[in-house]
Amino acid sequence: MKFNSVALTLATAGSLVAAQHHQHRHHHKRTVDTQVVSVNGESTVIKYELNGKEVTADFVCAQVKEGKLKYADGQPAVDACQSSVTPSSSSTQAAAAAPTQAPAEFVETSSAPATPTSSSASSSSASSTASSSSASSTAKGLNVDFPDGEIDCDQFPSDYGPIALDYLGLGGWSGIQYVSVADKVVSHISTAVKGDGCTSGSMCSYACPPGYQKSQWPSTQGSTGQSVGGLECRSGKLYLTNSALSKKLCIEGVGGVHVQNNIGSEIAVCRTDYPGTESETIPLALGNNDLQPLTCPNGETYFKWQGKVTSAQYYVNPKGYSTKEGCNWGDGSKPIGNWAPINLGVGENNGKWLSIFQNSPTTTEKLDFNIKIKGDNLGGSCKYENGKFYSESGSNDSGCTVQVKSGDATYVFY
Structure with a gap:
């Protein structure tokens, strides 16, 4: 997979410096926490920092429009305020987390509220042994x-x-x-x-x-x-x-990604049937105190859409719904199925990338519990708490993403 990168500099009283930051774009929705642009028809991923802190596309766009920031002399002409991803089908398959050939992105703003102190860790990442036995106990003939x-x-x-x-x-x-x-x-x-x-x-x-x-x-x-x-x-x-x-x-996927339920009620987590109907019909029933593997596709060998790496998307339903109810196409009368509030993106491409993001533009509904990503060695932080998304650089209403640099990672529901 070819990766393009452009290091952009914006000038103001303080310098705004861009550093390469890869993120995956699936074929329908914007990647969380990003704004996408095209640079001469090529795919480029950019991260901007202002005075050592990351800034969002909204921040960049507003500051450029107001004349408070400008691109430094000699920089490529990339307009942060005119980004889009053109839907390529009528499906609801959304952006996932692994990096791939993708347009430029901007991440969280230094002007957002400071990241609150993370709640205490509950347990270390799940062991592969436990997840493997859980997975194989529900099926027969896996190796036939x-x-x-x-x-x-x-x-x-x-x-x-x-x-x-x-x-x-x-x-x-x-x-x-x-x-x-x-x-x-x-x-x-x-x-x-x-x-x-x-x-x-x-x-x-x-x-x-x-x-x-x-x-x-x-x-x-x-x-x-x-x-x-x-x-x-x-x-x-x-x-x-x-x-x-x-x-x-x-x-099997590449392994090392899990989901854990600590909220006291059953949770239905539903993967999209992709490639296929792209409906969220692949069920994962997560009981209280349950720990299960969350399949992470191998970006090199799994399905590619028009030559681009894809990854898995999961819909997280509110607590108390069964997979029979939640892993089905909904009509919008309840915040379940394709109307579930939150998506998880899981992918692998030069590392594992995990996201939590709002199921936009389908719904603005808030989930009735919290989610955090814990891991042995994460490149940052990402959690959903009380209807907001937090990373080490602040909060927003759209989502967050982290890279798993090594070891295992777990989505913890709490």
Whole structure:
């Protein structure tokens, strides 16, 4: 993956110096805590500091507009006030946390309130041993190769790792797409609704247990940026679509990321079915005092959207909702499902990157508990507390991101 960088300097009574800071942009929403711009059609990631403190895009934009800051002589013409990310599909898949080829960003402002003292750490990062046993206990056949072209399409392949999601009414599948292919791209996609089945001509996606993710998606993707994923149903039989990656249906991520529930009630954490329908249907039920792995895809080997590294997005529902309720497409009458208040972004690309961010622009609803990221060696801090996002440089209403420099990291709900 090619990385571009531009070091920009803005001038005022004090200098505003830019330092390289990579962040991942998925294909639909802005990355949290960022403002994105294009530099000569190339992708660049920038971090600005004023008098040794980080500043946000809003701060830069306002100060430049008011004439209080300007780019120093000889600097590239990058306008912080005209940034955007053009949506490429009708999906709700949002920005995640790993760095990749991406436009410039600005991070938190020194003019924001100072970061409050973090609440005391509850426990050290979870061990991989505990998370692995938790993950494997909910599935069978994780290490068994899938018998390509032998299983009927109406038989959900639970003997080969996937977890059946019967509550969706799709025969256990996490999503089904009926596709038409023309000129080597998917020209039309119809998404199955409750009661539909995996039939010939469809792509049938599936959920894997905690710590694992699906391995199958075709190289042929949507002509307008939509993603397609799962097994292919052809002539009544199920076929692998990505055997070069794995002949096993569920594969592990890079590991080292966990989620812990300390709030006293069940929490439904739901990953988007990506590549695929991009609905938040992949469930993780987190009981009180429960600790589970949160799958972090390998940026080098996992799905790439138009050549760009992607990462996993998780929706965090308010406390007390089951995965049956929360890991489903909602109608907006409750702050659950795709209307859940908070997203987590988890990705790996030259290091692991973890985010907590508001589910914007879908909702401004606040979560009824707090989230912090703890780790052995984090490049900064990130937490969501009482409806605000905090990092070492201040607070905001949109989100925060940290790099895991080494060791494990845990999202703690408290």
